[in-house]
Structure formats: C-alpha cells, structure tokens
Amino acid sequence: MTAQFSIGDLARETATNVRTIRYYETVGLLPPPRRTPGNQRVYGEAQRKRLAFIRHARDMGFSMEAIRELLRLASAGPDTPCADADAIARRQLDAVRGRIARLQSLQAELERMTEAHCHTIGECRVIEVLADSSHAHCLDPSHGRDGEAGAHIDFA
Template identity: 50%
Template sequence: MQESFSIGDLGRLTGCQVVTIRYYEKIGILAEPGRSGGGHRIYGPEHRDRLTFVRKARELGFSLDTVRSLLSLSETPEGTPCADVDHIASRHLVDVREKIAALKSLEGTLEGLLDICSHTTVEQCRVLDALRD
C-alpha cells in the first residue's frame, strides 16, 4: 500500500505551510492531489518529494519561475545536459553576488549615518536629517 499524507502531515514532513502547499497547487507547481471520500486532500510520496525539492530551491533563493525550469529539467533527465542546470545556478549566483554587494553598500551607508550621529535628541538627530535630505 502506498504512503499517503494529509495536507497537515505533508506540511510537517516538508517544512511548508499549508497555505503555501495550497498556493503551489493553485499555480501548478504541485499537482492537485486525490481526494478522500470526505473531500480531504490525499498526498503521496511524489507530492512530498516534489515539495521538498521546491522548498529547498526556494531556500536557495530561486524564483518560482526558475523552480519551474529546474523541475522541468529534473523530470526529463535522460539526454538533458547538466550544463542547463549549471547555467541556471550560475545566473542565480551572479544575482546573489549583486544583492550581497548592494547590502554591503547599504551597510556602509548606515554605518556612516550612525558615525555622524551626535546621540543627543531626536530634534538634532543626524540620521533623521539624512533621511529628510
């Protein structure tokens, strides 16, 4: 007999919120499950495995569109070069590095604002002055 899970069980097994599981079904990332006689969703191991893949990809910062591409590639592995996946991951790495650079710039700006702060009163606050200018 095949394993089956309720939506709550699937959420606990994969670390996904129930609302996220329903959303993924709605947008077609996760196949609609079968239903019990009472109308409750019944998920199988294939749902668990796919949802785990999606969650891990999202934790790495891949967009849902990119997750779709990765899922598509993973579903047709025979004859598909790994370079296709590498290309997607490399593009994402470039994006991550750009975000890190932007955050480091932001960090420097905030440090600079705090360095010029005279720590007196809000009325004389240099941080607030900088936000107004």
C-alpha cells in the same frame, strides 16, 4: 504500501504552510493530489519529495518560474545535460551577489550615519542624510533618485 500524507502531514513533513501547498497546486508546481471519497487530499512520497525540492529552491531564493524550469529539467531524465540547470543557478548566484553588494553598501552607509554622536536633531547625521533627497551625503548615491538637498525637513 506506499506512504500517504494528508495535507497537514505533508505540511509538517516539509515545514510548509498548508496554504502554500494549496497555492503551489493552484499555480501548477505541485500536481493535484488524489482525493478520498470524502474529498480529502492524499499525497504520496513523490509529491512529498517534489514539495521538499520546491521548498528548498524557495529557501535559496529561486523564483517560481526558475523552480518550474528546474522541475521540468529534473523530470527530463538522468541523462539530460545539466547546462540549463547550471545557467539557472548561475543567474540566481549573480542575483544573490548583487543583493549582497547592495546590503554591504547599506551597512557601510548606516555605520557612517551612526558614527557621529550629536546632541540635537539640528546636528543629527541620521536626519541630515535621510533628509537629503539628492543623496549628496551618501557613500553610494545610486540607491536613490536625484532631488533637492536639505538637512531640515518639515513633515507637518
């Protein structure tokens, strides 16, 4: 007899929220499960493996559309060329590298902002940098838009 899972069991097996499983069904990433006479969802091992694949891909940051394409490629057969899957993974790698570069820039900026030890808000480097909408005080002005500079800002 093949393994059968309720939606709760499937959720536990794959560390996926029940609502997320239902969502994946709604958007077509998971095929609709078989139903019992009492209308309970029943999943098999193939659906567990598919959900684990989806979950792993989501953990790696792949978009839903990329996952949909990877699932299509995975179902195409073992002799199907891998070039399209490689291209999808390369795009994801490029996106991750871009996020890492932005985070490293943010880290450097925050480190620089917090180096100065001041005693009053009037001389506070954090407030000065954040209040300067022109980003002239920033190491990397590309994270903002052009605007007016000003170390004092009145929020009232």
